[in-house]
Amino acid sequence: MKVNPYLNFDGTAEEAMTFYKSVLGGEFEGGVSYFGEAPGMELPEEEKNRVMHISLKVSEDVAIMASDTSPSMGHVLHKGNHNYISLAPDSREEGERIFNGLSAGGKIEMNYEKTFWGAYFGSFEDKYGIGWMINYTLQPGEE
Template sequence: MIIYPHLSFDGKAEEAFTFYQSVLGGNFESGFHYFEDIPGAQIPDEEKRRIMHVNLILSPDQQIMGSDSMPSAGHQVHMGNNNHISLGVDSKQQGKEFFEKLSEGGEIESPYQKMFWNAYFASFKDKFGVSWMINYNLKENEE
């Protein structure tokens, strides 16, 4: 399992991550992914070029992930919800177990489910108000 920070922005993720790379170095795992890249999604024009996901790899064991908020979906970024602890789990089952236990008594933003980027993903706040994300990237031929 890998634990890494996930930072949320209000339309400044691309600018922030370009700055972080200029200072810290590293490489973007697969570039910037925009909300307009979501298959079949109806995204307001002013939100299409907001960042859905970016991953700055600093070393094999260190990375910073981030995204922009989506105001049309009711998301607002403010101090306290702009950081998540993100778990890159070793198996789909491990992710499910962590999600069920950590989210109990908390507030689920997105349940643990298969996503279009070929992964299982969840986001939630635990009963103490800490924001979490869980991601498991499916291996070849795995559902």
């Protein structure tokens, strides 16, 4: 079983996912689907370019998926702290690179630094309101 985080945005899904791709790498799977492309949907003009689905394949096991809300269909986005994406990089340096890249313009909750549990860890809310945790577990002999 694979578990993929699915994020909702209020009109910024494509911008946010492009930003995530610029930091994390990967490729968009299947392109971007917009609400205006769906047959039989009557939407206000300003909602037709909202993202119905986008998937960023970061690795063989991880894809981050997202969509925009559609206000005319009653969707309301509620930002909150109920959801984080937790990343486990392969090195302390990769963790620091990701932390610095994704937290730019956001709100840092805990700096990326060595912790009492034997890891380098940091958490933040990015500029789109999404919570992230970066945790690199130190290997034997590492400081």
